[in-house]
Amino acid sequence: MGKTNLALQGISIEPTRLGILIHDNDLRQFLEIFADFKKSDIVELPNGEAKEFIMSIGSINILVCAEYAHGIFWQVMAKPILFPVDNIPIPCFSLESEKRAYIKLGMMNKANLIGGFLGSS
Numbered sequence: 658m659g660k661t662n663l664a665l666q667g668i669s670i671e672p673t674r675l676g677i678l679i680h681d682n683d684l685r686q687f688l689e690i691f692a693d694f695k696k697s698d699i700v701e702l703p704n705g706e707a708k709e710f711i712m713s714i715g716s717i718n719i720l721v722c723a724e725y726a727h728g729i730f731w732q733v734m735a736k737p738i739l740f741p742v743d744n745i746p747i748p749c750f751s752l753e754s755e756k757r758a759y760i761k762l763g764m765m766n767k768a769n770l771i772g773g774f775l776g777s778s
Contacts, residue, residue, distance in 0.1 A: 658730065658758075659720070662749045663767075665740050668774050674711070674718040678730055681708065684723040699723075733757040 659676035679687055684699075696712040706728035712719045724730055734754045739746035750758070752771050759768035 658722070658750055658755065662755060663752070663771065663774075665742065665747070665749060666752055668752075668770065670770070674720050676720045676722065678722050678724060680731075681723045681725045684708065687721065687723070696721075729758050729761045733761065 658678050659674075660670050660672040661675050663670050664672050688696075691712060691714075694712050694714050697710045699708050699710045701708050705725075707722050707724035709720060709722050712721055722730070730750070734750055737748040738751050740749045741747070752775055756768050756771040756775070759765070759771070
């Protein structure tokens, strides 16, 4: 999700971190698996749809979003697409799904960026 997803799919944008979306009920297991890595405090988003934190693996910052079932991304996501990176299939939101999420979140700059790309491709 986020800028990394957009860049992987051909949009000219510079990601500042990797975004990972997980289900909220997987958060405990995720934290156990990545217990050895530095992370920020987990914060509840003001809209009540998710908890987020930043985790660092080496020099890579990762935004982890543990979204509840009623959250925007789970509501708009179609079947994820598998995008190959060095022959490893990475599940990503379709650009159309990500655009719908940004519209619902009121993030029109990103929604318009995706819309312009989809209109030109």
